[in-house]
Amino acid sequence: MKYLALLLLFPTLSFASMFTDCGEYTVKGVVRVGPANFAIIVNEKTQSESIINFPITESQKLGAYMDRSITAVVLLDKAFNGTVGLSEKIVSVTSRIPDPLNPKDTGFILTKKVDCKKI
Amino acid sequence: MNIKALTLIIFSLTSTNILAANHMMIIGGGGEPACVEGATSGKNARPNCEKTIFDAPMQNLGANLKNGNWNYQVAYNGGHAQSEQILRTDFPNPTKTNSAFTPDRYNQMIADYTAKILAGEIKSGDHLVIIINTHGAEETPDSKTHLIAASGGAMTNFNTGKGSTLVNLDALAGLTKLASDMGINMGVVDLSCHSGKTMSLKKLAPNACIVTSTGPKHYGFSGPSTFGASLLKNFKAGETLESAFLKARINDRDPAYPMISTDENEQIVAEIYSKITPYLYYYDPEADKLTKFMNENSSDMIMCKREHDFKKLFSSINQLQAAANGKKTGFNGEELKRLLTSYKATQDQILQEANRLGAGLTTKKEIIVKKIGPYKTNVKNPPTEFKLELSWETILSSKPDEIIANISKMLNQTKDPYEKASTLAAIEAWKEVKIKKQQMVSTYPEILTAKATIESMTKQIGNNFDTAAKIAIQEKKFYDELYKEKQSLNFNDPCRKITF
Numbered sequence: 001m002k003y004l005a006l007l008l009l010f011p012t013l014s015f016a017s018m019f020t021d022c023g024e025y026t027v028k029g030v031v032r033v034g035p036a037n038f039a040i041i042v043n044e045k046t047q048s049e050s051i052i053n054f055p056i057t058e059s060q061k062l063g064a065y066m067d068r069s070i071t072a073v074v075l076l077d078k079a080f081n082g083t084v085g086l087s088e089k090i091v092s093v094t095s096r097i098p099d100p101l102n103p104k105d106t107g108f109i110l111t112k113k114v115d116c117k118k119i
Numbered sequence: 120m121n122i123k124a125l126t127l128i129i130f131s132l133t134s135t136n137i138l139a140a141n142h143m144m145i146i147g148g149g150g151e152p153a154c155v156e157g158a159t160s161g162k163n164a165r166p167n168c169e170k171t172i173f174d175a176p177m178q179n180l181g182a183n184l185k186n187g188n189w190n191y192q193v194a195y196n197g198g199h200a201q202s203e204q205i206l207r208t209d210f211p212n213p214t215k216t217n218s219a220f221t222p223d224r225y226n227q228m229i230a231d232y233t234a235k236i237l238a239g240e241i242k243s244g245d246h247l248v249i250i251i252n253t254h255g256a257e258e259t260p261d262s263k264t265h266l267i268a269a270s271g272g273a274m275t276n277f278n279t280g281k282g283s284t285l286v287n288l289d290a291l292a293g294l295t296k297l298a299s300d301m302g303i304n305m306g307v308v309d310l311s312c313h314s315g316k317t318m319s320l321k322k323l324a325p326n327a328c329i330v331t332s333t334g335p336k337h338y339g340f341s342g343p344s345t346f347g348a349s350l351l352k353n354f355k356a357g358e359t360l361e362s363a364f365l366k367a368r369i370n371d372r373d374p375a376y377p378m379i380s381t382d383e384n385e386q387i388v389a390e391i392y393s394k395i396t397p398y399l400y401y402y403d404p405e406a407d408k409l410t411k412f413m414n415e416n417s418s419d420m421i422m423c424k425r426e427h428d429f430k431k432l433f434s435s436i437n438q439l440q441a442a443a444n445g446k447k448t449g450f451n452g453e454e455l456k457r458l459l460t461s462y463k464a465t466q467d468q469i470l471q472e473a474n475r476l477g478a479g480l481t482t483k484k485e486i487i488v489k490k491i492g493p494y495k496t497n498v499k500n501p502p503t504e505f506k507l508e509l510s511w512e513t514i515l516s517s518k519p520d521e522i523i524a525n526i527s528k529m530l531n532q533t534k535d536p537y538e539k540a541s542t543l544a545a546i547e548a549w550k551e552v553k554i555k556k557q558q559m560v561s562t563y564p565e566i567l568t569a570k571a572t573i574e575s576m577t578k579q580i581g582n583n584f585d586t587a588a589k590i591a592i593q594e595k596k597f598y599d600e601l602y603k604e605k606q607s608l609n610f611n612d613p614c615r616k617i618t619f
Contacts, residue, residue, distance in 0.1 A: 033525045
C-alpha cells in the first residue's frame, strides 16, 4: 500500500511555526477510520484540522478507540506542515473525556525533540 | 514543649553562624479566577476576584520577613488587585522588583539563585529557602515532583491542574542539589495540593529540608486558618523549620497530611500514610477523590489488603496509646479509632457493591499477542507479532464486530505481503478481544454500568468534608505523639539547621 503523500514543509505557512520541530508530540483529537487505516484527526471540522496517518499495522493500535476522543503520544519525525502527516509510531494512546467547558481543547504539544528523518 | 524538642531548638540556634546570610525565593498565587467585567456575583465578580486564597499566608510571611534579616525575591500572582497590594505593603524591600508569577520569571529566578551560588554570593552556612504558595496538580509519570499553577488561567480541575498555566517543580532539582552540595542550608516549602510529591527532591539533595502541606495523594488547603498560614506565621526568631512545621501541623484542622523530610516523618509515613489515606478523602463534586477511589479500589486483592492495613493502623494506634499510659499528657486514640471505624463502614458498603459489580476490574489490562506471518518481504527484521494491550474499560466500550469489519476492508487496500499478514493478525487479535468482552459481561453482567452506579452511590454520601476533617484532627494528634516518640537528637538534620 502506498502511504499517503507527504506535503512539503513551507516555512511561510502559519502552521510551520508549530511543526518545525520533529519529535514526540502529545496529540488530542479523535480517531476515525478511513479506507486504508485508522487515523487521528485533530481540530476536526475546523480550518486548522490536521490528519495524522499511520502505516496500516501501526494504525491498528487505534482500532479500539474508533470514533472516540483520545490523547496519544506519537512520533512525528518527518516534515509535517500541520495538515496531513505520517507518523511511524504510536507511543501510547488513551481515551480522553473532552472538557465540556472547552470541547475544542485539542491540539499538539511537543514533548520530546528528535532529529527529523530525511525524506 | 518537651525537653527533647527544647534541646534541639537551643542547640540549633546556638550552632547557627550569626554572620550567615538568609535568602528566600517566594513564588505563588497562580491558578485563581480573574475578574470578568460585568460579573455581578461569584468568583469572577468584585471583590472576590481581586484576591486569592493564598493571600493570608503571604501576609503572615511578609510580617515575619519585615522583622527578620532575609534577602528575598517574590514572584506572586498576577491580575488580582488586592494580592498585588500585599506585595507592595508586606514585601517592600525585595532584592529584585516584585513581579507576577509567570513561567519566564520562574525560570529566571532559578537561574538567578543558581548564579548567586556559583558566584559565591550565597555560600556554605547561608540559608536559602524556597516558598511555593499556589495550586498544585497530582503526580504525572513524566515528573519526579509535580506541576504547580503559575499566573494566567484559573484552575478548573484540582486533580490535573487543567485550566491554569502550569510549571514543573522538577526545575528546582538542579538548584536544590547545588545548594545541598555546597553546604547551604536549603529549604523547600511546598504548600500546594499534592505537594508530598516534592519530597522526591530529598533524594537528589540529602542536605536540604523539604516541607509539604500535604501528601502526594491529597489536597492541600489555603486560607487564614490553614497549615500554610500557620507555618509561615511560625517563621519567627527562636524557631527552626522543623519546630515551625510541628507547631503548624498539630493545629491543622483540614484533611491534609503535612510532611517534612526528617527521618522521623519518613518512618511515620512508611507506617501510616497509605493506611490512613482513604479516610482523609471526602465527597465534593468540585474537587473529588473519593469517587475515583471507590471505583478503582474494590478488587478482591485490594479489599483484602484494605482489611489488613486497617488492622495494622489500629495496632499502631493501640501501641502508642499503651506507651502513653500513665503519662500526664498521654495520647488517647479512642476517638480516632471510633471515627475511622464509622467511616470505614460507610466506605465498605460502596466498595462491596463495587466489588460485586466488577467496577475495580475496569483498570485491569489484557495483553493479546498474535503472530504475523508467514510472508515474503525485503524488510530487514520485520515485526513478527501484533500486540494489543487494552484495559477492561477500553474493551468493554469497544465494538469488536465493527472494528473487525473495518480492518477487513483495509485488507483489500494493500498488496504488500507484510501489511496483509499483519492485518490478518490484527483481525485474529480482535476476534479474541470479542470473546474476552463476552466473558467479562457474562461474569459481571452489570460491569458496563458499574462505574455510573458507584458514582451515584458515592454522591449520595453528600459533601462529607466534616467526616474527613474530624479524622484529620485526631490524626494530627496521633502523628505528633508518634513523632515525639521517635524524635532523635540528631542535630545535623537539615530541618533543624534552618532557623528563623
